[in-house]
Amino acid sequence: MKKTILEIKNLFKTYDGKKNVLEDISLEFKEGELISVIGSSGAGKSTFLRCLNKMISPSSGEILFNNESLVKANKKEIKKIRTKIGMIFQHYNIVKQLTVIENVLHGKLGQMSSIKGLLGIYSECDKKEAFELLKELGLKGHEYKKCGNLSGGQKQRVGIARALIQNPHLILCDEPIASLDPQSAKVIMDILKDISV
Template sequence: MKTLLDVKNVSKQYGQDAFALSDVSFSVKEGEFVSIIGQSGAGKSTLLRCINRMIDVNGGDIVFDDVNVPALKKRELRKLRTKIGMVFQHYNLVNRLSVIENVLHGRLGYKSVIGGALGLYSEAEKKQAFALLNILGLEEQVYKRCDQLSGGQKQRVGIARALIQDPKMLLCDEPIASLDPNSSKVIMDHLRDISTKMGITVLVNLHQVDVALKYSDRIIGVCKGKVVYNGSPKDITNEAIHRIYGSEAGELMMDLGGKNVG
């Protein structure tokens, strides 16, 4: 399998503060499902936002689909972002608009400013939006306003909006942090299917170790802006959990049923 994403020695510092990311390196192959785990404030969200350059790095390189992301000019960056779908913890939907309108917003990266402002979408784009909503079990919510939906439904709209871009990779920033366990399972099942059946690479930030162990091909553990684990879920040990989560580790291992992970 081809390497789709190569992160090399990336660092990010906000002002005079300590480094949010420090010498971070890893690569992701096409179609792989990778979870990034770690405490709140470990640098997971910063890392995801550096990949699609919502945040600029201070040092290092990010190569996505053979393109060096930090070197891109504005127009090239806009084109690159059509290949990278983003799913947010708090959905980032326009609540007063319908489900279908929110999904079609995922095509704005392909439009001129005027075409986007006027909402000029082709029949093919509309058909694709309907098809994606059908796959995600939202066919009965198509014309509902987004503020009438549950959290789990909103997140599925966010996923459909990302998929209509025809991306090569999805970046999912804590996609289940605001959801109950049942909705969380539905979202993770869909993300796994997107990776397995559509061949789209999925990179997801998670706080829940048990979820990462269940769904991932590979786990990257981050602590204080550094990668402290990069390997298979089946190779993760209690010691690795301690390295990733520090003082929170004992509580997490109890959540896992007190079993000796790995």
């Protein structure tokens, strides 16, 4: 039987004390599952995902990640928990002025001391892992290109590599193919499917 990695109990989110954006959501996610949250624009999908790694705080309810409460966690505990939750964004959320390899290595920042992160001091092991991920994702030869010069599909693969280098237990994807052409979207969905196995 697969382990429950994320448990959501009676989750509510209200903005400005008015209408509920999220209302009484209770779900369980197990290791290895690939789950899609589907809904119309404005239905609260992004709000839901951002509650799951506490980018925003729910109004009430409980979120347990590996049996640890995200709702009750303080800033230091949240930072530690987030090192095990990768996030892939619709609009890539990469730094266009930096190279591909620099953006991928940024995925390690949460696991480093502030000084090393500020100075960009990564271990040889981290660098090797970043190059391997880029090779696996079809970006070999692009490591030193500025991310602003990449196609949408390539930028999204950089975002995936940045999430994967964390060695996360959970990956949250906020409409990862919405900005892509059909061929690039298929490539990204195939990658995400392979990751979850």
